[in-house]
Amino acid sequence: MRNYVLEMKGIEKKFANVYALEGVHLQLEKGEVHALLGENGAGKSTLIKVLGGIYKADAGQIMIDGKEVTIQSVKDAQAYGINIVHQEIVLVPHISVAENIFLGREPVTKAGLKDKRKMFREAGELVKQLGLDIDVKRDVYHLTIAQQQLVEIVKAVSFNSKIIVMDEPTSSLAEREVEYLFEVINKLKQQGVSIIYISHKLNELFTITDRITVLRDGKYVDTKETKSTTIDELIKMMVGRNLTEYYSRGEHSIGGVAFEVKELAQKGVFDNVSFHIKRGEIVGFAGLVGAGRSEIMQAIFGVSSIDSGEIFIDGKKVKFKNVQDAIMHGIALIPEDRKKQGLVLKNTVGYNITLTVQDQYKKFVHINRKKRDGIIDRYIKAFSIKTPSPEQLVNNLSGGNQQKIVLSKWLATNPKVLILDEPTRGVDVGAKSEIYTIIDQLAQDGMAVILISSELQEIINMCDRIYVVSQGQVTGELQREEFDQEKIMYHATGGK
Amino acid sequence: MSKENRVKIAERTNNPVLKFFSENLGIIAALIVISVIVAIMSPVFLSVDNALSVGRQISTNAVLTLGMAMVIITGGIDLSVGAVVALTGTLCVGFINQGMPVPVSVILCVGIGVLVGFLNGVIIAKTGMAPFIVTMSTMNIGRGIAYLYSGGLPLRCTRDDFAVLGTGYLGPVPLPIIYLAALILIVWMLLSRAKFGTYVYALGGNREAAKFSGIPTVKIEIIVYTLSGFLSGFAGVVLAARMFSGQPSVQQGAEMDAIAACVLGGVSMTGGMGKVGGTMIGALIIGVISNGLNLLNVNSFVSNIVKGIIVLIAVYIDIIKKKKMLKG
Incomplete structure (x- = not known):
């Protein structure tokens, strides 16, 4: 039997009388990039919110390193080494990168003031570890969207995360910036961090993920090794039917x-x-x-x-x-x-x-x-x-x-x-x-x-x-x- | 009636009366409850005379509320309304006393209200300055000019041909109530039937999207503030006529009553939501509270406290309601 960093078993969550999640499983290995795939409304975000302590599941087990845990709040989740990088960037624009990374848990000097020097040093080390080229003393609003996205990831890493959830991290990145992000993800993998990766861009999953779990209508469909599946199969699992033609192209009679x-x-x-x-x-x-x-x-x-x-x-x-x-x-x-x-x-x-x-x-x-x-x-x-x-x-x-x-x-x-x-x-x-x-x-x-x-x-x-x-x-x-x-x-x- | 049914009726019906009641059930209920309490404590409340007097009293606030509602729906605010009432009323009486013919003076002073509103609109729309700041400044300027012009004292005018504008009747109904009814109808038509209204909601709902949709946002914003200025100017002249005097100190804090009426009536302070009907009930509630406390011989300062508390409760209820609505 394999050792899992995280196991979610039979997770259920109801809103009013509607099941948002019904018997959902997720198993995450150490150092694995695991995609969570499904259409909007399939239950991905609900599952992530359960994991991140924002929602409480109505039923089911969450095990971390084989031990059952209860996650009641975002603080709990962070204590277990779980951090979520949300799709929307939530950095404060007019303070520095380092201050953003340590927001709400700033190191203090003996006099009780913010210890900026320590913050800059530690943030600088984190950035270097991931092989990034970002000046941690700069105010965030100077950075490009892609760089801001990376700062969010650095912030997640700074919590000593074992598990990082990335919710559509590439939705506002261009192809080249995506490659850059993938390099960072690979570095994290090497450090033994496990990543849950949410994206609608199917071809990305084949570059970066090891396994893919598909959800549909709040239910667990299947988990596949990325190597042994295809886009067509994934789409079929997501929508529950064959999409005969994903892109359509009819006859265009081109005029003046x-x-x-x-x-x-x-x-x-x-x-x-x-x-x-x-x-x-x-x-x-x-x-x-x-x-x-x-x-x-x-x-x-x-x-x-x-x-x-x-x-x-x-x-x-x-x-x-x-x-x-x-x-x-x-x-x-x-x-x-x-x-x-x-x-x-x-x-x-x-x-x-x-x-x-x-x-x-x-x-x-x-x-x-x-x-x-x-x-x-x-x-x-x-x-x-x-x-x-x-x-x-x-x-x-x-x-x-x-x-x-x-x-x-x-x-x-x-x-x-x-x-x-x-x-x-x-x-x-x-x-x-x-x-x-x-x-x-x-x-x-x-x-x-x-x-x-x-x-x-x-x-x-x-x-x-x-x-x-x-x-x-x-x-x-x-x-x-x-x-x-x-x-x-x-x-x-x-x-x- | 279950809430779901209520929502369905509000959605389905094109009958404006039915729609009005189903959308405003909560606030209408509040109005009835407050009225019943006042009526029990002071039976005079229900007399026709008192009802007309309430109507006359609220007419100024209600007219200001009409303009304020449009402004707030665009996502702005107009703090200058009370000052414009004082300014136009004072000037109008002053001009008449200096020998200007009544009709000319009236038109000129309503025009001054329009001008103040237009300036508010132009400055806000063209420079991007915050409406709060711009209209606070014109509020101070307007009030200042009124004091300066009158030397700080009320200017009396007992000429019948002027006073009749505020004290006259059409049949049994006081003229200010007639004006109000006409203005409600006009503003309601503008907001809910003309494309102007649709654009006003777009401006407050999402200015960027409005711009991308080809809506002349600058023009609409200027018109809205100009209309608010017009309504304030009109209210100022009528009020002066009703009081036989132009008073520079009149309607201090009127902008707050108008904002309160809007909020009670379900206008969202962030813009994009709200309807005329609701705000008029809001104005009625404020009027009934003032009138009731007056009939009960309660110190008028208490009425401020009561109004403050009611607005807080109303806004809280509104926030809960909107959260539910946006979550579906």
């Missing part, structure tokens, strides 16, 4: 140029950006996080301003003073951060879907309810948005359904050019596949589609053509038959 920009520039952000999109074409924008792709699209859309350059729609030169102008000219932008930029979370599904099309059914204070309800129902049905009613608050829906609402809100404006910025970020596998089908169908119907994505597989599988952006410049253009991960990465890192 619908949208073109020439030598667009915004001082200090992007420069000399030229590209075009044809009707019925899906054009990908690949690049590292921070390459300026979102900034370019937002400037085109009128959210920020353009310093120089020209925009053409159907060959005619246009100028957008603001977002309203862009919408009127048939542009729609699905922004990268759906919660911050896409939705009014504390308002209803119906409200959000119709926010952009008030003019279609309102005349001064007269509301054409039939028309409004028609718009709302059309999209709820067409995209099978799972909501109890149009009056449900958007905040209560899953990421996938929220994203479908953002799509609805913009498709309702009947755009000619649709710009999608990370349309599947934080969306589970089932909804992802549905969103791909929607995007493909739109292109088949003749819409010109721009797809920004940090997932190379997504861009490679969905697009007809790819532009690569690096440091605010278009560094490459690839036709579908030239698509190749290495070529894209070459351009993305600045090669022309």
Whole structure:
């Protein structure tokens, strides 16, 4: 029998009368990277919260090093060497890296003051141990998102963790930064730390994990050795059925140029950006996080301003003073951060879907309810948005359904050019596949589609053509038959 | 009726009256309870005369509340409303006493209210300064000008053609109540039927998303503060007419009563949520408490204490309610 650092057996957790977890098992070996996989709502976060002492299980055992324990609070969990690195970064921006690491348990001098020197020294050692290049004296807000993510991990390590849970650590990292993170994970492994790794990006799991446990609808499905499983098998276990085609691609009959920009520039952000999109074409924008792709699209859309350059729609030169102008000219932008930029979370599904099309059914204070309800129902049905009613608050829906609402809100404006910025970020596998089908169908119907994505597989599988952006410049253009991960990465890192 | 049923009716019905009652059950119940208590302790409370008097008394606060509600729904706050009432009332009486024709003076002074609101809006929307700071400053400036202009004393005006604006009746109903009814209708229409209202909610619910949705956020914000200024200016002129005088010290702390009415009526202080109907019941509750304590001959300072406690309780209940709602 193998020795497990952690064993969770028959964990049950009920909210009201609904089982969030029912008979879930998890066995973690020393120095193992163990993936926890499942769609949104499968019970991953609930299980982690039980482990981390945030929720108390209704039934089941937790054993650490073979001894049964009860974890009542976050403090308990930390005492057993369990630490969770949450998806959202929760560092305090205006204090130093070291102070963040020791927040709430600062070493003190004899005089009772914060012992900064000791903090800097110890934090510095931790950072060095993991082979990182981060100045622990700097304030956190100077760091990139990727670096902040790593600081979170250093913080978890500083508790002498035996078990570190990483909840979607790569969701906001670019490919190269992911590799960097993986190096850190491997170092931790060598030091005997066990890692529970949660991610929706399946191909990542094959690079970094040893074993994979799949949950579905709050139940345990199976645990597989990573070496002896495949993406198809994992998807099948997650959704309980075969996804015949994960990515969809129908026949795109590509027409004339619908949208073109020439030598667009915004001082200090992007420069000399030229590209075009044809009707019925899906054009990908690949690049590292921070390459300026979102900034370019937002400037085109009128959210920020353009310093120089020209925009053409159907060959005619246009100028957008603001977002309203862009919408009127048939542009729609699905922004990268759906919660911050896409939705009014504390308002209803119906409200959000119709926010952009008030003019279609309102005349001064007269509301054409039939028309409004028609718009709302059309999209709820067409995209099978799972909501109890149009009056449900958007905040209560899953990421996938929220994203479908953002799509609805913009498709309702009947755009000619649709710009999608990370349309599947934080969306589970089932909804992802549905969103791909929607995007493909739109292109088949003749819409010109721009797809920004940090997932190379997504861009490679969905697009007809790819532009690569690096440091605010278009560094490459690839036709579908030239698509190749290495070529894209070459351009993305600045090669022309 | 079970809570679930209540929610369902609120969701399904397009009948605004039914919707109003189902959404505001809690606060309506509170109003009834408070009214019953007051009525038992002082039977005069239920007389028609007293009811009309309550109506007249709350009309100023209710009009300010209408503007405040819109401002708070955008995620802002307007502390200048009470000062604008004092400023426009004082100036209006002063102008009339200096020989300006009544209609001109009235329009001019309501216009001054509009101007103050517009300035609030422009400064807040264009510079990004905090609404709290900007409107606190205009509050001080407005009140200061009122004192300066009047020399610190109330200005009397007994001219019938002016006083009638505040003391007149339409049939048996005092004019201030008629104005209030009309203004409630207008603001309700703006908020719940016009696209302007939809945008106001978007601004407070998520300003960034509103911007990304092509909503003219700057324009909407300026309009909202301007409307609040207009309503305050209007309330100021009517109040001066009702009191036969323009008083620079009038309506001290009125902004707090308006905020309290909004909060009681379910307006979220972080913006994005709240409805006109609820805030008007909130204004009624505050009016009934003041009136009741007055009838019972309780020291008026006590009414401040009672109002403070009630607002605390209301906000606490509101927080619990919203947490539940957001969790689904």
